[in-house]
Amino acid sequence: xxxxxxxxxxxxxxxxxxxxxxxxxxxxxxxxxxxxxxxxxxxxxxxxxxxxxxxxxxxxxxxxxxxxxxxxxxxxxxxxxxxxxxxxxxx
Numbered sequence: 720x721x722x723x724x725x726x727x728x729x730x731x732x733x734x735x736x737x738x739x740x741x742x743x744x745x746x747x748x749x750x751x752x753x754x755x756x757x758x759x760x761x762x763x764x765x766x767x768x769x770x771x772x773x774x775x776x777x778x779x780x781x782x783x784x785x786x787x788x789x790x791x792x793x794x795x796x797x798x799x800x801x802x803x804x805x806x807x808x809x810x
């Protein structure tokens with residue numbers, strides 16, 4: 720996304736924002752209110768590769784290989800979500 724701002728008549732400021740994907744996981748209880756379980760937020764130009772199976776799904780580290788989703792249109796895999804009490808679940 721590219722936005723142009725004119726602060727005065729002689730200068731033009733161009734700000735470029737990266738595209739970011741944010742996913743949230745909520746439970747869907749019929750009896751009690753929905754509870755927030757976790758979230759995941761990543762830039763689409765540096766999206767981490769997903770694990771091939773749920774057993775191999777681990778926390779995302781900075782040295783993990785990434786994919787540009789604007790160049791590669793499809794991706795599948797398992798990505799971790801962290802709950803507030805720091806227990807991990809794969810989605």
